Amino acid sequence: MIAATDHVRLAPGVSLSADGLVDPLRGGALRLNESARFVAERADGRTIADIAEALAARFGLGFARALADVQSFSGQLNDGLVVNLRPGGGRLGALRRLGSTAGRLAWFGLAPAPVRERRSIHSRTALTAVGSVARALAGKAVLLAAVTAALAETLLATVGKLEPGAPLLVGAAVALGVVVHEAGHAALLRGVPCCLALSGWRVAVLHSPVPPRRRAVVAAAGPGAAFGLGVLLLAASPMLADLALPSVVLAAHGLGVTVAGRDGRTACGLR
Amino acid sequence: MRTSLTPFLLGCAAIALFLAVAVVALGVLAAAGGWDSFRVGVGPLALMEFERTGGETSTTFGAGLPLLAAVGGVANVLAAALVRRRGGKAE
Numbered sequence: 001m002i003a004a005t006d007h008v009r010l011a012p013g014v015s016l017s018a019d020g021l022v023d024p025l026r027g028g029a030l031r032l033n034e035s036a037r038f039v040a041e042r043a044d045g046r047t048i049a050d051i052a053e054a055l056a057a058r059f060g061l062g063f064a065r066a067l068a069d070v071q072s073f074s075g076q077l078n079d080g081l082v083v084n085l086r087p088g089g090g091r092l093g094a095l096r097r098l099g100s101t102a103g104r105l106a107w108f109g110l111a112p113a114p115v116r117e118r119r120s121i122h123s124r125t126a127l128t129a130v131g132s133v134a135r136a137l138a139g140k141a142v143l144l145a146a147v148t149a150a151l152a153e154t155l156l157a158t159v160g161k162l163e164p165g166a167p168l169l170v171g172a173a174v175a176l177g178v179v180v181h182e183a184g185h186a187a188l189l190r191g192v193p194c195c196l197a198l199s200g201w202r203v204a205v206l207h208s209p210v211p212p213r214r215r216a217v218v219a220a221a222g223p224g225a226a227f228g229l230g231v232l233l234l235a236a237s238p239m240l241a242d243l244a245l246p247s248v249v250l251a252a253h254g255l256g257v258t259v260a261g262r263d264g265r266t267a268c269g270l271r
Numbered sequence: 272m273r274t275s276l277t278p279f280l281l282g283c284a285a286i287a288l289f290l291a292v293a294v295v296a297l298g299v300l301a302a303a304g305g306w307d308s309f310r311v312g313v314g315p316l317a318l319m320e321f322e323r324t325g326g327e328t329s330t331t332f333g334a335g336l337p338l339l340a341a342v343g344g345v346a347n348v349l350a351a352a353l354v355r356r357r358g359g360k361a362e
Binding site: 220223227230231234237238241244245247248251252254255256257258259260264265267268269270 | 278281284289297343
């Protein structure tokens with residue numbers, strides 16, 4: 001899925017030192033050999049092809065071999081959320097490529113692995129953490145709201161007794177729920193290095209190790225925050241009945257503290 | 272003991288609170304939408320009852336709600352035990 005035109009950059013918070021790639025979330029450094037260091041030094045927004053060309057010239061390799069090496073190494077680093085990849089040719093080009101790859105893989109019953117992205121969370125205070133999560137997820141949230149509203153429109157049409165604006169409110173609740181959920185985790189990570197990990201539609205907050213009790217509380221805070229917002233909406237629903245359905249959508253996040261969800265498994269000490 | 276207590280309490284709380292919100296929301300929608308009286312439940316076990324008498328409406332939680340919450344708690348304990356066994360995590 002990684003194209004020669006993709007731009008590669010060290011993820012926010014990751015730096016290159018004499019010991020290797022330093023990630024404050026993991027602690028310690030990822031040691032690199034000479035060619036890996038050569039690639040990492042150039043992961044500053046250059047394209048994969050540019051780096052491959054430099055690698056080929058420096059180590060006397062053929063371009064095709066160097067390109068394959070850089071693509072593979074960048075893919076591994078991206079899997080570990082150490083580098084971010086920005087598609088060359090913009091979002092539209094990436095979408096076209098995704099469609100073409102998905103079409104080819106579908107013959108074998110496979111789906112393309114989504115490119116991962118790491119976004120920073122400023123955890124100096126709870127407020128800055130919540131703000132950075134909201135900023136990082138704003139674009140995805142709008143898209144999610146639109147897709148969910150369209151789906152809800154189709155599904156709720158069968159009920160027939162609801163107001164015309166109900167699908168829009170459900171879409172907004174789904175999107176808001178995701179943002180508030182992740183912000184809930186981040187708010188309780190004050191002073192702890194953490195980041196947002198995006199992979200396709202999946203979003204997660206990753207953080208440095210904390211004591212087990214705090215880890216459990218942080219895990220429960222995400223579902224708890226979205227549930228709390230749902231209760232607030234429910235309290236306002238006698239005045240505006242349209243808020244009743246979105247309140248249930250938000251309250252459903254509370255089920256995330258059961259073992260069925262990752263947060264629940266963490267809260268129960270199973271991860 | 273504690274390894275079972277946490278999943279039980281979290282499972283109970285999650286199911287009970289979610290059902291409580293869903294029941295109240297359904298009551299609000301029914302009241303605003305002019306729905307007739309209805310009951311949600313299985314056999315004698317009611318989850319909620321919505322009543323419309325004249326111009327007034329009322330929503331009542333049924334005995335099925337705490338029972339369902341307890342079932343959710345037990346299911347969560349069993350699921351936790353399964354995850355623990357598959358993951359090889361010591362008790």
